[in-house]
Amino acid sequence: MAITKNKMVSLTYDLRIEGANGEMIEQATAEKPLNFVYGAGLMMPKFEALLEGLEQGNDFNINLSCDEAYGQIDENAIVDLPKHLFLVEGKFDDEIIKVGNTVPMMSASGQRMNGLVLEITDDIVKMDFNHPLAGEDLFFKGKVLEVRDATDEEIAATVQGGCGCGSGGSCNDGGCGCEDESCATEGANAGGCGCGC
Structure with missing residues (x-):
């Protein structure tokens, strides 16, 4: 067959x-x-x-x-997100949000996607939403x-x-x-x- x-x-x-x-x-x-x-x-x-x-x-x-x-790597899929978006009960979740981790996220339209944490500063979390x-x-x-x-x-x-x-x-x-x-x-x-x- x-x-x-x-x-x-x-x-x-x-x-x-x-x-x-x-x-x-x-x-x-x-x-x-x-x-x-x-x-x-x-x-x-x-x-x-x-x-x-x-x-x-x-x-x-x-x-x-x-x-x-x-596809090709899309530079627009690499974004800086405000660090406050990752607060859990007022505290930054550094167990999950750390460089090298892939984190499940949701877009404003409700689409599920995974983001790779590239960098964390005092104010932002840089994430890559390209497919691995x-x-x-x-x-x-x-x-x-x-x-x-x-x-x-x-x-x-x-x-x-x-x-x-x-x-x-x-x-x-x-x-x-x-x-x-x-x-x-x-x-x-x-x-x-x-x-x-």
Whole structure:
């Protein structure tokens, strides 16, 4: 059975940056594969397009430029926020708000996003809201473990959103669309689910 729309796909992959022999930053294993409904819009479009037609047992190598993946780094997504926004009961929360931490935030319109704390001064917290893999070319090497018809329930669940290649979701915010809610276990995106989201 080939990968086409509304098929449930299970696959493994090693995700690397800086070339096919570069640093591995995420991995889906046979024990914790990436499971998704093909064509539901949960994956990066180019990643999904290059999987179409593959069958169970097929190996794949997918190279995505940063423009085909998470885009270029957007300098406008690096912002200075007033430090008082991070007060909890009148006190600055320096356990969570510290340089190098990724902090869940909400925009004025209610959109959830993660910000990386870059700098803290007396008055501001500088945060980067770019995707962690913005500006990076991505290299996937993997194998298709299974392709089957998705159930009506699996298809309905994708309508509610979820996460995978390109969704920006995270298992930590309950947004994982993976069938078993498995998270990436290796590298910079541990705690995320599926292809660097």
